[in-house]
Amino acid sequence: MIGSGGAGLTAAISSAEEGCSVTVLSKTATGAASATSYSSGFFTFPDEDLSAGEYRDLVRGVGKNLSREDLLEALGEQARDCLLQLRSWGATLRFLGGGHATVIDSARVPMTSGSGLVSELREIASDKGVTFLENVFVTRLLVEGGRVFGVDYLDWTTGEAGRLFSKAVILATGGAGQIFLRNDTPARVTGDGYALALESGLALEDMEFIQFYPLGFDEPRFPCWMIRLPVLDLARLTDGSGREFLREEMKARGLRDGMAVSLFARDMAARIIQEKLADGGEVLLHLEDIERSRWGEWDLRKSLGCYPHGVTPWEYGPVHVSPLAHYFSGGVAIDARASTSIEGLFAAGEVTGGVDGASRVGGNALTGMVFSGITAGRGAARLALSASPRPFKQGEGPRKSGFTRGRGPSPRVLKDEIKRLNQECLGPLREEGSILRGVSTLEEYRRSLPAMTIEKPTDLLEALELRSLILASLAVGYSALSREESRGVHFRTDHPREVPGFERPQEVRIEGGRFVTRFKDR
Ligand SMILES: Cc1cc2nc3c(=O)[nH]c(=O)nc-3n(C[C@H](O)[C@H](O)[C@H](O)COP(=O)(O)OP(=O)(O)OC[C@H]3O[C@@H](n4cnc5c(N)ncnc54)[C@H](O)[C@@H]3O)c2cc1C
Structure with missing residues (x-):
């Protein structure tokens, strides 16, 4: 296992x-x-x-x-x-x-x-x-x-x-x-x-x-943590002008409360919040709306994810939020x-x-x-x-690390670069140009990772994970590139609607060292 x-x-x-x-x-x-x-x-x-x-x-x-x-x-x-x-x-x-x-x-x-x-x-x-x-x-x-x-x-x-x-x-x-x-x-x-x-x-x-969870704290003073969607029933979510844009969309779609969004429509909520932010707007969750008598309620504290940090966000007034992977x-x-x-x-x-x-x-x-x-x-x-035992014939011994040690950057620094790149290029809103930029930069990392400084055991762990990050990101990037439509949580600003011919699953694999994608018959 x-x-x-x-x-x-x-x-x-x-x-x-x-x-x-x-x-x-x-x-x-x-x-x-x-x-x-x-x-x-x-x-x-x-x-x-x-x-x-x-x-x-x-x-x-x-x-x-x-x-x-x-x-x-x-x-x-x-x-x-x-x-x-x-x-x-x-x-x-x-x-x-x-x-x-x-x-x-x-x-x-x-x-x-x-x-x-x-x-x-x-x-x-x-x-x-x-x-x-x-x-x-x-x-x-x-x-x-x-x-x-x-x-x-x-x-x-x-x-x-x-x-x-x-x-x-x-x-x-x-x-x-x-x-x-x-x-x-x-x-x-x-x-x-x-x-x-x-x-x-x-x-x-x-x-x-x-899936990007629609609500996550987006302020340095709070942990990067999800805020469960039922909070929408206790606190307004607005843009900078005070408009309750998500509530309007919920009404139009017959979604009666935050729980309904959580169960059936996280894709819609994450997309319209991210679109608002992409237009240069703000998205604010008005935690000051939560009645004082409810502050101590266990479910609410848990719902806001603040218990282990000793933070009580409702004392700060409106907080900035954005979606989280x-x-x-x-x-x-x-x-x-x-x-x-x-x-x-x-x-x-x-x-x-x-x-x-x-x-x-x-x-x-x-x-x-x-x-x-x-x-x-x-x-x-x-x-x-x-099954009866069968011999494994390959001669070589157990695989070692698969990367080069040297005086270069720490694996943590490289991981952060890749995470930032993915956030920009493969995040909740995507389009061909940014996906291509993401994929070609990731391919460079795959081809030639610099020698890394490994000083402590956790550096070794991070270096091992780096290879996974790169391959998983490329699988996402190539798949996002080929699906020239928007469907569910995959939203392409250059192809904003569902396209009937794409109602098929897609697979991605490595063949001859190259990533290839293919839409499958249902
Ligand atoms: C904040 C949050 C809240 C969620 N709440 C819900 C919810 O209420 N309901 C719901 O349906 N879903 C929820 N989800 C999703 C759900 O929790 C996950 O999809 C599910 O728990 C995944 O379980 P898993 O066992 O597949 O993976 P994980 O629980 O992530 O376990 C993976 C394991 O693999 C090990 N591992 C990974 N790589 C290696 C390696 N190379 N070598 C050795 N070991 C390795 C890890 O150490 C870990 O032990 C939530 C997700 C998050 C992040």
Whole structure:
């Protein structure tokens, strides 16, 4: 198992339950620095109030008809059972009715409910005999003859390289929010799984579809953190002239409150906020509107994400806000059994693509994560238990770092340059000229990274992540360039409307050293 967020841990537990010997490799402490631990712990799934058919229609509609039907079918049928399975293992999960569930009561770190889920899953996995290998960065999938044999890794705290053979491997490395300067994901969410997949010859699909959360603090005095959309019901969002431009759009679209925007229309909200900013305007959230009697309410403090920083933003008056990179809809192509096209290689969680299409229903990432985690875990275990061992023939030893040490810039400086570039060129509003500029600069980084100063272990980790950032960014850039239309979260100012011929998923891969894209038949 590569990764110990929700996908990796649910996969590990279900594999162990099948009687398999499981090792989870994480590039930090188990479960730490995962998007799952930062999450709000809110699920959307079919239940007695939302039939499987209604759920599929919802996901398909919000995803602008790009969701893969085989995955939607399986998710609609199995999501509820997967969540019940999670609860039967001992995870705290409250079913709310109306097609939703939450882990809110299990939070051990008050702000981020997801951290409660992660610590529970870690304990359950440990009780089932799962082994954890921490602070190891997986640098390569061992693939030969269309089959996976294990992984190479580097312990970034010591610099030692290692190799682990396995009959099945599950990629559960999460998304790549950190390719952008403005994001609300943990610092280690750097797209490593996308890079591992691309370098193994796999295709990624729908990489142009990156969800930007509409509201994030955009003032140096506040942390770069999302502000949950239900706050819109307590505080006005205006431009510099005081016009409630988002409220007007919500009314026109029949979106009755902030929760409706959060569930169904994050793409619209992020786009019109970003357009306002691109025109040189301001976007202000009037936190001073929040009644004094409500300031201490736990939900509100959590909703504003200010608890751990001791900040009380409502005492400052209006604050500047702008969208933040939040979630990758696209990723490694899997089938309904969570298998990739490499034999023995499965994938689960945000690193995969296909369910969301062009935009995601709020709460559906965690549902997809649990479904694909459990499915991949079972599938990998069955394969591993039935397959006979085969020798891996490649002669070379474990992969080392893959970059040059020297007296050049620190990897952190280069990462920041790339994040700034992506923010400008591949952010919420895109057009051909800026995408081309982004892609050609990224290609230069790919061709000739300068020698880097590596002084401490975290420099080594950052240098390893740099390669992932570059490859993940290029996958996004080339995909965004080819999709000459606007759909869901992908907004091209030079092609501002949906174009019927583009109602197809797109894949991107590396062939002969070059990125190539292709629209697929549905
Ligand atoms: C602030 C925030 C709030 C959210 N709230 C919700 C919500 O309420 N509902 C919802 O549906 N979705 C939500 N999401 C999205 C959802 O949390 C994520 O999509 C989901 O948790 C991803 O889980 P994952 O296991 O796939 O990846 P992660 O949880 O990110 O885990 C990835 C793991 O892979 C490891 N890893 C990565 N690369 C390597 C490598 N090279 N070698 C070894 N290990 C590696 C990491 O260390 C980590 O352990 C939210 C996202 C954010 C950022």
